[in-house]
Every structure is written in C-alpha cells, then in structure tokens.
Amino acid sequence: MGNKVYSEKEIAIFNGVIALMEKGVNPYSIKVSDIAREADVGKGTIYDYFTSKEEAISQAILYNIKIEIESAYSRIRAKAGFREKFFEILYIMAECVDSNVSTFSSLLSAGGIQEFYEYLSEYRYDLSDHLSRIYELYEHLLDTGVKEGIVEKVENSYYRNMVFSSAIVGFSQYFGHRNFNNDISIEEAMEASYKLLVKGLN
C-alpha cells in the first residue's frame, strides 16, 4: 500500500529535514542550505530528487509521520492491556513534544496538519492514509478494552475516533500550557486523559 522505496540520498534529505525540526526549526524557517548541511549532501542534490524546497520538506514530513505511526503501532501492540496501550500512546506523545516533532500530533490537531505546513495540502491522499492507520490503532485499542471489560463496544465509529483523539490531544495540551500546570505531574495528566477516555467510551 504505497510503500514507495526511497533512495539513500532521499532518506538522507528526509533525515536532515527531520533533524532540523527536532532542533526546533519550524518548517517555514528551514533553508535549503540548512537541509544540505544537515543531510551532508550538496544543495543541488536536493533538486535532483525534489522539484522544490517545499516538496522536499513535505515529503520529509510525510515520511516521518509514516515512521512515527508505524513505530507507535509496534510499541502499542507490544504492550498488553488497554490501560498500558493507551498510556503508551501518551508516552509517545510526550516524547514527540520533547523532540519538537509534533508532526504526528498535528495530524490530530484542530486545523489538521496542513495548517502546520501549507504545502502539505498537496498530499491530501497520503494524509488520509495516515489517518486511516491511526483509526485502525484506535480500533485495536477498543477491542482490547472491550475484551478486558473496561469499556463498551462503541458502534459509532465517528464518536469512537473522536473520543480517542480528544483524550490524546487533551493530554498533549498539558505541554502546550505547561506553565499553567506547574502543580500537575505528567502522571496525573495521563491519569486525567485516561479517565476521560474511559468515561467517554462507557
């Protein structure tokens, strides 16, 4: 399913872009020369593989989301139990915030990720693919939760997805508004998110 194989150089460029974003550079502020330096390729090489800076950055973001989601999927499957699986998602979100790469969480944000980088809207199709994958993940969690008798089988898929996304985004706001939450530990924030999730699914 769309498993494009990337050349060594393309991956170097992707990693360069991602490294910059992890350093806290916002995609609009990334310069071609920065990517080239970070990826250790010539500036011209970027144009051998992509038609413009925007394409290179967009593809890098999509590549990164794909990797992030697949990695999340593995980590979550590896955990046993509904609560453990959901907390794993929250841990992943926390790591994303630490690494400045919130591309993944942007997928769940209000305006969608195209707000994060306008040129991404060209890749609507790929974004939908990623979202589908996230919804699959939610289904997997719900199944586990139902089996454990923690939550009920929610038939309305829109509501189900919304509850998961809401609880996750609700948690990630903990970081965005950190200065407000000085007296709240990250564990408490996770518990709060989990509480909302369970209530929402019952």
Add this chain to the structure above:
Amino acid sequence: MGNKVYSEKEIAIFNGVIALMEKGVNPYSIKVSDIAREADVGKGTIYDYFTSKEEAISQAILYNIKIEIESAYSRIRAKAGFREKFFEILYIMAECVDSNVSTFSSLLSAGGIQEFYEYLSEYRYDLSDHLSRIYELYEHLLDTGVKEGIVEKVENSYYRNMVFSSAIVGFSQYFGHRNFNNDISIEEAMEASYKLLVKGLN
C-alpha cells in the same frame, strides 16, 4: 488588566493582518507590503508602530484572540442553559474554521499556538492571560451545568479544563478530517462532542 489602548493606525494594521489570514494566507507567508496594502497605510508606518514584521503579526494575532475570546464570552453568556452555551462554543469554532482564522482554536491545540507562529512564544505572558480567560469560561459553563443537574461539580481544575478543551478540539477535528466524515453531519459531530463532555464531567 493589560488593557492596552491601541491607536487608530495600530488597529488598522491588526485588521490588515487578520484580513489576510481570513483570506487564507498563513502568517509565515504574509509580506509587509501585503499588510500595508490591506491596512491602507504606508509600509513605513508599520515600522513606526512595530519594531518588525513579526512583532506586528504577533500583536495582531494576540489582538484578534482577545477580541475573539471576548466575543465568545458575550455570546456564551447570552445563551441560557449548559447545553446551549456549549453548543454556542461549537458554533463559534465552526465559524472560525470557515473564516480561516483558527488562531483561537490553535490556543487549544496540541503544540499550543506558538507552533502556529513561532514568534508568538515571545508573548507567553499575554497568551497565559487569554488562556485564563478561557478557563474562566469553562468555570462559568460548569456552574451552569451543575445548577441544571446535568454535570457534577468537578473539583480538579486540571481535569475540568482538560475535558472542556478535549471535547472542543475533538469537535474541531471534524473539519480537519472532513473527507473522512462525509456521512456525519455537523449536528451529529456537535452531539458527539457534547456527549463526551457530559460523560467526562460525570
């Protein structure tokens, strides 16, 4: 508190910036000459009132958030009943999406609004102010809901705020992922959000 009075020109400039954003221009793509044209002032005038383009845009966004929040506050107070008030918030969010100006909703997003425009992080103090105002709003809603016996008095303020924010952001994802939700009407999305809110607060 912090009710800075703005000159006529400053407001013209703010409105120019906002008009551009309403036209769908992303803040990173706004040019000084665009602002000047839109605000009908000379380019030099912008530098008489602001030290840089970034400051002008940042201040405009903050100004806009303040107005949006105050307007929201009035509209919500004007509604009677917990459900009506909450739905009013959702209507406001829907309007934001239509007008392309999601500055307000970005406040609630995962990465916080500084992700939306990196230079805003200089204004941490003002952003906190706005967030406080939003939390006040949540308190007002909760009071109404408690009086009506719809929800319980939630003492944990972190959890309370999180539930409101989650439900609101959860709703606004309806727009971000619209192509996924073709079979869901906006009213159904609102009902889903309200359902999560009530469950979360009980």
Add this chain to the structure above:
Amino acid sequence: MGNKVYSEKEIAIFNGVIALMEKGVNPYSIKVSDIAREADVGKGTIYDYFTSKEEAISQAILYNIKIEIESAYSRIRAKAGFREKFFEILYIMAECVDSNVSTFSSLLSAGGIQEFYEYLSEYRYDLSDHLSRIYELYEHLLDTGVKEGIVEKVENSYYRNMVFSSAIVGFSQYFGHRNFNNDISIEEAMEASYKLLVKGLN
C-alpha cells in the same frame, strides 16, 4: 508615436546596460549585479521597473536603438548632399563598431536583431517602428540623390531599401573582416560602398 517617457531610474538602468555593452559585454553575459553597479542603483530597483533581467536588457537595447537612430537622423539631415549624407551613415557605422554597440547595425543584419538577443523578439512591434524610421531615412537620401541627379528615382521600395541596407552592411563587414583588409583603408572601403550604392540605384 510611442514616445514613452522614462523615469530617471529607468534611464540610469538603460545607460548601465549600454555602458556594459560598450565595454564589450555581450547581452547574454550581462549580470543583474553588473547592471546595478554600472547604473549605480540597487539590484532590487531593477526589479521595481522591469519584471526580469531580460526585459531590462531588451528595453535598454530598444531605447538605445531609438536614440541611435534619432541621432543618426539629425546628423544625416545636417549634412548637405547625397554623397555627404551617405558617408555620414558610414561614419556612424564605423563609430558603432568602435563603441562595440552594434545594436543599430544588427537591425540590418541577416538574422535581424532578435538573433543578437533572443528576448527582443517579444518586441516585434517596436522593432518594426525602428525599421520604418530607417526606411524613411533611405527615402530622404534617395530624394536628395535624385535632386542632385546622382541616382534615379527608384520606385520599387523593396529594392531601394535593399540597396541601401546592402551597401551599408557591405561596408560594415570591413570591420568584421578587418584582418583580411589590411591593405584597404577605411576611406577606400567607404568609396567602395558608395560605388555599389550609386550603381545599384541607377
């Protein structure tokens, strides 16, 4: 008749381009930064007046041709007598060669001036204007020659123009092939050209 008025800056830019060409720089090798330095304006200024480097150079060439032709016209009218007038044309051609600016003579060349600078073909209309002016000049010369009884009234305007142009270009080849003509003085070359002209027009 298309007497566009140029601003001070536009003329400075034109003169910058022309100065470069007089220094022997071929239009394809002119760089924007060269024009800016030569014209003593900022690089950006060039783009305030022209949409591209090519447009700036093209317009400069057209401007120069116009000036060259008008200057030629005056000089030639100022001379009395057919022979004197024609020799004045040849003197002008010789000066053109010395100053490296053969835009004028290129007008008469085989491929036409668009061969000299491909982007000029966008300005077909202006070029026709200039050519008309040259043909007027030929008519003026012919009238003088007829009055003096040196040449006959040639009714076929195509033939008439061709004879003048041929004689002039024939002379200017003297410079292009100078190493071949070491034993021929410039005066002899002029006499040869005049001889062909008179024979052609009788």
Add this chain to the structure above:
Amino acid sequence: MGNKVYSEKEIAIFNGVIALMEKGVNPYSIKVSDIAREADVGKGTIYDYFTSKEEAISQAILYNIKIEIESAYSRIRAKAGFREKFFEILYIMAECVDSNVSTFSSLLSAGGIQEFYEYLSEYRYDLSDHLSRIYELYEHLLDTGVKEGIVEKVENSYYRNMVFSSAIVGFSQYFGHRNFNNDISIEEAMEASYKLLVKGLN
C-alpha cells in the same frame, strides 16, 4: 589544410549542438546536459573531448560552417551559369534561415560571427580560413559571369567581395524583416539581389 579528423564521439557531439541550434536554441542557451542528451553521450564524455562547454559549441559551429561551405561549394559548382550559381547561393541562404542555423550567414554579417557567439573569437584563424573559402567561391562565380559576358572582370578584390557579400546579406534581410515584405515574394527578393549584384559588378 587544417583537415583535422574527428572521432565518432566528437562528431556526435557536434551534431548534437547543431541539432539544438536547428531547433532554435541560441548558443548561449545551450546546456551541457542538452548536448549530452541530443548527442546520446554522457555529460562526462563531452569533457573527454573538449575542455569546456564553450569549446565544444565553438568547435561545433566551426565544423558546421565548414560543412555548410563545402556543401555550398559543391552545389554551386554543379550549377551551370552565373545566374544559376548565384541563385543557388540565395537558395542556400533561404534554407539556412528555415533551419535556424544562420552560422553561415553570420559570417557575412556586420559584426562578424563572433557577435553571434563571443567564444568564437578564440578561433580567429579558422574563421579566416572559412572566409577565404567564401572569397574563392566569389571568384569562381565572377569568372563564370565574365565568361558569359554578364559582368565585367572586377580587379579590385575588396570591391568584388563586398559586392557579393552585400547582395547576399541584402537578400537575407528579406527574412529578418519578413513582416515588412508581405507583398514581396521570395523570387522577387532574389531578383532584386541579383539585380544589385549585376549592377555592382558592371
């Protein structure tokens, strides 16, 4: 006499350059990658045979001129009669215009061919060779014309060459100023050129 033998690859490269020029690409706009594609060789191969792009193009032009002149020589010798031979030259010029490759006619133009491609001035010696060949051709024509009693034996070689060149360039202007000559057929233009030639040589 300078009959350098070219390798297969060199000729492929020359033909690539010429093919591009026949497509209407001006020598300053030719890219190495274009030549490589057109000649079906690797880009590196071009540098195995030439030290720079400019050298490759210059040599290709010289090679082409040589071929054009030799071909012209044969065609003209094959014709019987002064008039027929001269018209053959004009037909050749017309074909040059059609095929966009006016390198040959540029040789006769005002500024000389170096105006056409500045790097050619490095090859002054070769250009002289070509010009000599053209002058030989003129002599051959003149001999024929004298034998036929159409023209007189012109002793002044400068004048003789000038008359031929002038008449030929005068004809080729027909194409450069085609929009001016809508009512003139190509045959009429040829007759005019011939008329000038005969008058000039009598």
Add this chain to the structure above:
DNA sequence: TATGAATGAGACTTCATTCAT
C-alpha cells in the same frame, strides 16, 4: 506623522564540471 522608493542581504535554484565506478 506618514509614506513608498530604494536598497541589498540572503534566499532559492541552475548547471558546468568532476570523479568514482
């Protein structure tokens, strides 16, 4: 105070040339 013409730093992109294969 208000302007917008002018500037030039610095961005993106191209493409001649190299060199490992």
Add this chain to the structure above:
DNA sequence: TATGAATGAAGTCTCATTCAT
C-alpha cells in the same frame, strides 16, 4: 573509455527595512 550522480559556485530575484521627503 564512458558515464551520470553529485556538487557548490554563482546567478536571479524577493522582500524586510530604511530614510528622504
């Protein structure tokens, strides 16, 4: 010998900022 992937110097053009009016 032949190639073309890779490079980075150098070009064009944009646009934030200044400053004379």
